[in-house]
Amino acid sequence: MTCLPSQSGKKLGLVIDLDTCVGCQACVTACKEWNTGGHMAPLTDIDPYGGHVDGVWFNRVHSYEHTTEMGGRTVNFPRSCLHCETPACVTVCPTGASYKRASDGIVLIDEDKCIGCKLCSWACPYGAREFDTDVGVMKKCTLCVDRIYNDNLAEEDRVPACVAACPTSARHFGDLGDPLSAVSQLVAERGGVDLMPELGYHPTNKYLPPRAHTTRAASVAAPALEPVRAEGGFLGWVDRMLSN
Amino acid sequence: MHPAFSVVFFTTATGAGYGLLALLGVLGGFQIIPPDLWLGFIGLGLALGLIAAGLLSSTGHLGRPERAWRAFSQWRSSWLSREGVASVITFIPAGLFGIGWIFFGRTNGWVAIAGLLATCGAVVTVCTTGMIYASLKPIAQWHSRFTLPGYLIFSAMTGSVLMNALLQGFALGSKVLLAACLLLTMLGWGWKLATWRYNDRLEIATNANTATGLAGGTVRSLEWPHTEENYLLKEMGFRIARKHSARLREITQLLAFALPVLLLVAAFALPWPFAAVVSVIAAMAQFAGMLVERWLFFAEAKHTITLYYGC
Ligand code: SF4
Numbered sequence: 185m186t187c188l189p190s191q192s193g194k195k196l197g198l199v200i201d202l203d204t205c206v207g208c209q210a211c212v213t214a215c216k217e218w219n220t221g222g223h224m225a226p227l228t229d230i231d232p233y234g235g236h237v238d239g240v241w242f243n244r245v246h247s248y249e250h251t252t253e254m255g256g257r258t259v260n261f262p263r264s265c266l267h268c269e270t271p272a273c274v275t276v277c278p279t280g281a282s283y284k285r286a287s288d289g290i291v292l293i294d295e296d297k298c299i300g301c302k303l304c305s306w307a308c309p310y311g312a313r314e315f316d317t318d319v320g321v322m323k324k325c326t327l328c329v330d331r332i333y334n335d336n337l338a339e340e341d342r343v344p345a346c347v348a349a350c351p352t353s354a355r356h357f358g359d360l361g362d363p364l365s366a367v368s369q370l371v372a373e374r375g376g377v378d379l380m381p382e383l384g385y386h387p388t389n390k391y392l393p394p395r396a397h398t399t400r401a402a403s404v405a406a407p408a409l410e411p412v413r414a415e416g417g418f419l420g421w422v423d424r425m426l427s428n
Numbered sequence: 429m430h431p432a433f434s435v436v437f438f439t440t441a442t443g444a445g446y447g448l449l450a451l452l453g454v455l456g457g458f459q460i461i462p463p464d465l466w467l468g469f470i471g472l473g474l475a476l477g478l479i480a481a482g483l484l485s486s487t488g489h490l491g492r493p494e495r496a497w498r499a500f501s502q503w504r505s506s507w508l509s510r511e512g513v514a515s516v517i518t519f520i521p522a523g524l525f526g527i528g529w530i531f532f533g534r535t536n537g538w539v540a541i542a543g544l545l546a547t548c549g550a551v552v553t554v555c556t557t558g559m560i561y562a563s564l565k566p567i568a569q570w571h572s573r574f575t576l577p578g579y580l581i582f583s584a585m586t587g588s589v590l591m592n593a594l595l596q597g598f599a600l601g602s603k604v605l606l607a608a609c610l611l612l613t614m615l616g617w618g619w620k621l622a623t624w625r626y627n628d629r630l631e632i633a634t635n636a637n638t639a640t641g642l643a644g645g646t647v648r649s650l651e652w653p654h655t656e657e658n659y660l661l662k663e664m665g666f667r668i669a670r671k672h673s674a675r676l677r678e679i680t681q682l683l684a685f686a687l688p689v690l691l692l693v694a695a696f697a698l699p700w701p702f703a704a705v706v707s708v709i710a711a712m713a714q715f716a717g718m719l720v721e722r723w724l725f726f727a728e729a730k731h732t733i734t735l736y737y738g739c
């Protein structure tokens with residue numbers, strides 16, 4: 185049913201820190217690797233070694249230059265499904281292939297029901313859905329539903345592949361419906377924001393804005409070098425001998 | 429938005445087809461036009477043929493057309509599903525109406541009721557098509573109060589101009605219908621101009637700042653996540669040069685509105701069969717013009733995903 189379920193209160197999602205993300209693409213690669221064998225497999229690549237490479241990815245990292253009166257800086261920006269609370273991508277689906285889980289809020293696609301009408305990708309403002317031209321169905325991030333509940337994995341590995349891969353810990357996973365969870369507290373502390381809140385999709389994932397510029401100059405210079413002028417005494421004698 | 433020909437043709441053809449079906453249902457049902465065999469055969473054949481061709485063309489757009497039947501299930505939430513249900517249900521009274529008219533040579537009694545039900549079905553289906561587009565928030569040019577009335581007006585306009593061509597062909601033309609065609613074409617023209625004016629001045633609250641959550645200042649795309657075009661850019665990143673769009677707007681106005689108006693005015697003055705010839709040309713020009721209009725409807729629509737790519 186593509187009507188939205190009444191919420192259970194649990195809202196699993198990601199918190200992405202735009203301050204620490206270095207744009208290394210590790211999450212992109214880890215996502216592709218896990219998911220091309222996961223729930224939505226395969227993540228088809230078209231002409232992967234040719235001149236017109238194309239393919240399905242759930243996570244894409246952009247780079248922006250953000251310029252304000254305080255100065256400019258580069259911001260790396262991972263973009264993936266935000267598992268919205270009121271996602272039109274689900275309600276527009278004519279077949280029931282797209283659905284939002286009542287138990288944890290994850291938005292998924294049932295590949296066997298999808299007719300590939302692409303309307304859901306038009307309805308998603310964030311570009312989180314990509315069509316697999318080879319299989320003829322729509323694909324999207326599953327929040328690694330096949331990892332986070334997977335008893336075959338060690339406890340610490342039961343997080344989305346992107347979160348596990350991030351070398352700077354810019355990605356956090358947890359229950360955003362619980363105000364006491366670590367992710368909710370991080371969002372509160374750092375002033376996490378919704379993307380395009382004006383469209384009313386109520387994304388679950390939150391983005392932590394880069395920390396404020398500081399007026400203090402960063403200490404980038406190396407400490408001053410030792411003086412090299414000739415000294416007297418034994419060291420002076422050594423120096424003179426070696427300089428000859 | 430990428431103007432896929434299958435969808436451009438689908439909305440134009442079904443718009444005209446449902447418009448014609450609605451008029452045949454009303455005019456036939458109220459015995460305003462005679463239950464002539466060939467009029468019914470060609471008229472309903474044309475209407476249902478346009479609808480069927482449009483629907484078939486739209487299934488060509490699907491990734492898995494063999495599962496299309498599943499699209500009838502989610503009518504509670506999805507306008508696309510509602511459109512599928514409404515279009516199929518409309519075939520029932522339309523089919524009965526056709527059987528009554530063509531095989532029993534009558535358009536009164538139960539045949540009239542079937543005709544009027546077909547009219548209702550046609551109107552409902554066009555509304556559902558309009559709502560598919562009008563309900564999409566990420567595309568500001570579609571998510572506007574102009575979209576749904578536009579679909580209804582253009583359906584009535586192309587349907588009535590087709591109806592006029594049909595009746596003129598059977599030497600059954602009427603001044604009232606001609607006048608209605610003229611009025612609807614002028615209304616369509618005005619509505620399209622108003623829509624373009626609205627879209628050109630549109631100030632959208634969504635921008636690169638709200639898309640990235642980076643408040644204040646400017647956000648400029650430094651680097652895309654990929655070097656080649658992907659699905660998102662091919663499907664939703666379609667861009668049309670301003671000068672091309674201006675040109676195509678002129679062509680739309682000429683073919684869909686100006687030329688039909690002139691030809692319909694001429695049809696007032698000319699005797700049969702000349703009136704019939706100009707009426708048919710008017711309908712064909714308008715159909716071609718509406719294909720261009722619908723192409724532009726897609727090409728000029730900007731999806732919020734383009735904000736992430738800085739285009
Ligand atoms: S980000 Fe897009 S695909 Fe994901 S839930 Fe929201 S609207 Fe749907």
Ligand code: SF4
Pocket residue numbers: 276277278279280281282293297298299300301302303304305321322
């Ligand atoms: S492409 Fe598939 S999942 Fe998306 S709206 Fe169409 S049927 Fe539903």
